Amino acid sequence: MQEKSLKVLEYEKILERLAGCARSNLVKDQILKLRPFDDINYIREELYETAAMVDVIRKNGNIDLFGLFDLTEIVAYIRKNGILDPGELLKVLDLLRVSEYLKDYGKNIEDRKISDIFSRISINDFLKNEIDRSIINEEEIADSASSTLRNIRRQKQRKEADIRIKLNSYITNSKYDDALQDKVVSVRDGRYVVPVKTNKRALIGGIVHDKSSSGNTLFIEPGAIVELNNQLRDLEIKEEDEIRRILDRLSRLAQGFDVELLENQKLIARIDFLQAKSRFAIENEYSLPIITDEKKVDLKSARHPLLPGRVVPIDVRIGGDYTTLIITGPNTGGKTVSLKTVGLISAMAQTALFIPAYEGSKLCVFDDIFLDIGDTQSIEMSLSTFSASLTNIVDILKNSTENSLVLLDEIGSGTDPVEGAALAISILNSLTQKKVMTFSTTHYSELKYYAVETSGVMNASVEFDVDTLSPTYKLEIGTPGKSNAFEISKRLGLPYEILNNAKNLIGDDTKNINKILAEIEEDKKEIEDKNK
Template sequence: MDPILHKLEFYKIIENLAQLCTSSLGKEKAQELRPSTKGWHIKDGLAETTEAKETLRLRPSVPLAGLQDIRSALKKAQIGGLLEPEELLRVSSTLRASRKMRTFLTTEEKEERPIPMLKALAEGLGNYRNIEEEINRCIIGEGEIADNASAELQRIRKTIKTFQTRVREKLEAIIRSPEKQKYLQEALVTVRGDRYVVPVRQEYRNQIPGLIHDQSASGATVFIEPMAVVELNNDLKRYHAAEKTEILRILQSLSVLVGQESEDIAVSTEILSRLDFIFAKARLSQKMDGGEPAINQRGQLTIRSGRHPLITGKVVPVSIELGKKFRTLVITGPNTGGKTVTLKTVGLLTLMAQAGLHVPAEPGTELAIFEQIFVDIGDEQSIEQSLSTFSSHMTNLVQILEKTDSSSLVLLDELGAGTDPTEGAALAQAILEYLHQKGAKTIATTHYSELKTFAYTSEEIENASVEFDIETLSPTYRLLIGRPGRSNAFEISGRLGLSHNIIDRARSLLTQDERNVANLIEHLEANQVEAQKEREEAMRLRQEAEELRRKLDQREKAWREKEDKILIKARDEAYRIVKEAKDESERIVKDLRLAMKRLPIKEELLKAEQERNKLRQMQDTITGQRLNKEERAHNGLKTVKIGQTVRVPRLNQKGSVLTLPNNQGDLQIQAGILKLTVNIKELEATEEEKEEKGRTSYAVMAGDKAREISRELDFRGTTVDEAMEQVAKYLDDAYLTGTSPVYLIHGKGTGALRSAIRSYLKNHHYIKSFRNGEQGEGGLGVTVVEMKS
């Protein structure tokens, strides 16, 4: 497909995408992007682009700036190599990007839409803050090791400064001495080969006892290390060597830290590079005002106001459809350039969608997945012209006809051109008939009038033309489907001043059939223009009606929610008042019972009991959960035993039986801290008891499965499609047997398999939750899944 990508200028889209990446790693991902033919892969690519674009809309500052290409440094650290300070700083920068990116994508704002795919990727990013902070503590600036990187280094550098001070003091005493100054070239202290020296005139070199380390280019000056500082310089050099040794030890320690986590850091780096690539796709969508198209595998495409993304300036959008009512579209009319633009737009938007990129088209655009795309648009890769010959056209067509099938999209520009018109038209018709019989989806441009009649009289083949404005003598580039093109030669000639006598004579030379076809086309154009206006008006009215219905539905929903909230609030308030009254009455009854030992107040006690019963009845009515007698008789328990757990539907409470029912069927249960008096007919068995009684062969089968199933499924090395099939069956068995948690072993790798599996788990109805494996469980190479019971 590589030549096709060049002909349709897909690589220019790739170049634009790569420029929008933050890192060199993201650019690599962009440059490797190619159209796919796998439906799940394409839909995932489009969905992640949509998620990233929505994230950019709300939070445009994506923290990817620190991402560096640290792959070589990680490999070096993994085999025990020593990382240079600059390499360690790049590692630290990448680790910081990993930490910030994880926080950025796993922390949602209230107004944000869900971003499950980006979150799944972010969950694979590691947090290596300890390594990051240790590197930044030890290395500062441009590869400089900090004094406090270690206590030993701090001690050594402090000693070095002490010796340097002592050396300078002795040398400055020499250069300030009036006796010695006359021997010096300059009164200053300098360094030669890590030794402190003074510049002495050549003729007085014997007057300053010491070691000569260098001389000037002219030979007039020698640099002498006075004997008074030789020992101090020796000590200083020894400590400098110790400093280098300690720095190497610190770098080795940091390299070991990185090496221990190099495999996981490599996975995080790979995920970051993918996120950089995904957000670049989102920025490209923003730049060209693109959107996510619908995708199908039925070979049907509908482009609504699609724009060629590489044409600058004012672009006339193209609306076109193929594969529904017709499989072959013949675009006829004069060679004005608009036809080739249409072909390239259809081809390029299809390639972009199959690569997971948004396309510059209006909502409602739907594109098909084609196994192969064939193009014959000439040798010159220019939208304005085609300089191909008949021979080159035919060579290309022969290859296309050999390979095409029902899953192919074929785009042919100026079919049959470059030879005798009669033979060219016949050849073009035969080629279109062959492609149509093969089931290919074909769009062909031609200027042969004979093909207009062919398209008009053939099933599932449709005419189209690029609109031409007679007033301005220029094409409008608007595609008109169902309307064959006209040459407009007579009209254009008349507008340009050609004599009417000549034009009339030319008309008379046309055959009657040709005049009939011209009149038919003119009649069709008039009817289609009217029908198009009516269709647009109907569509406008339909959109207005749908919008009105949507607003009414929203308003009705809001009113219902408001009504429900008011009712719930009122019921809760009423229930609270009655409950308080009931509690108060029970307190009074309790007080009265205590008082019975002293006073004969049976009447008052009876009255209080009656009042409490009335309050209970009021509570039952307000909650709306009291069962009528028939329901109780039908659903209520017949017998209970002390300690049995039962449910009271009207109160939506569970309780434990305290007493057996009396003659009226009343008994007491303990519900939390409350003791309630209820009738046996109001009670139901709890769900736990129902399930226990209803246990049948399902439990036997589950028990058999449980003896066979393992808690681990290892599918490393499989493709995503194979892994999906294995995981689906395994999760069914785990759910059936009640096995939880289970461990899905997918390995670390690039993270593609892990991301695909986790996207699948998010929507699985058996899954309660899932997480990364912890230390000892496999880390990022394992997903631990909690099953629903």
């Protein structure tokens, strides 16, 4: 499907909102790369599993996924006998924890396909418990990781205590008051030292490990504790070796579970993806679309999903007796929004998402969506509105098929009205003959006549309330839009002489069509009143 069409329809914003319902970055990234599918069987299968997951969540509660990382590189590394660091092992632990949680959650799922996803998850309590008791955080290994490590650390603590006692004998001895820059013990290069004035170095013999930026202080390891420091360093090396042995052991345990780790990652990602689509549907009160084999769109109370506030729903029907729908009505009346609603909802359905319309809404699968809407006009090419629009339409006529969806906004505008209307009729006639499903908006009265007289073409309109001088945004199929220019002008106080003169200037055909439309509207209102 064309990227430029998806961009104008703001499809990416739908994906961003859907990604916000995912728990893991792994699946968020996957969602942002989604594009509409054209395989009807795949779309139906995806929608079935999404609907099944909606039922699962409504019955059993939200799935509190956590800790899903991409372990592909980690598994590849341990397969080469690599040793994982604590942070990487914690990612493995998170996957094992969420695997255990999901395995338990899946026990109450009745739907066979959804239950199967959960049941295929593998758990490994031994590996989970070993990592859990061994790793505190990304920087720290627990004493309980091994008895050897615990013993080494106890010896270190005793040795450090011995060193501090020895150094305190320097700090607390008044003999060294004049030699010490400060009565503190610090560490330089892993060795315990005391700060000594440069000119008093001879009073405290030992090894110089550092000096201050001013050069007035030397950090000296007194000779009396050199051997103690050496012993401490030996213990530190033993500690590092033991930690490496522990990490190696845990890595080898993970290596023995490598296939299951990758399979779990895939299954959990699938669960996260389905629960994201389900939450997206539930939170927005969207419904399951019916994907039909017929060439038909039948949307019941459809709403544009990105419009804020209260949105007036529209009913849209096309297919069967007609494949071209011509929408007329006032500016800001909702004509362009109607086009975008149909386009965006079609893209959502083909992405196997629930849609903002009532249950029972039907859509067919399009091989592509082509559009010419104001947003797509190419300023960069320095084309006029008409030229840019025509460039798009030439591409549409060339590449669209009878399985495509075409959305045309204000077709033929931007040039001489007579020529523009003639071109618009000719273009729509070509698309109608090819049986391309086409939605077009226009202000041209000639297109209303064309829709009435041409097989396969239907009029539609967006309502306008002349009493409030505002659009109702309601889409009416089968009725062309009636011009309200004179009525609006009258209500806004245009002098009677000017208004009457304007009425006399319009042709008989226009007068007749306006009279017919007025009669249709009166008949419709009378029927609605009787129904009430």
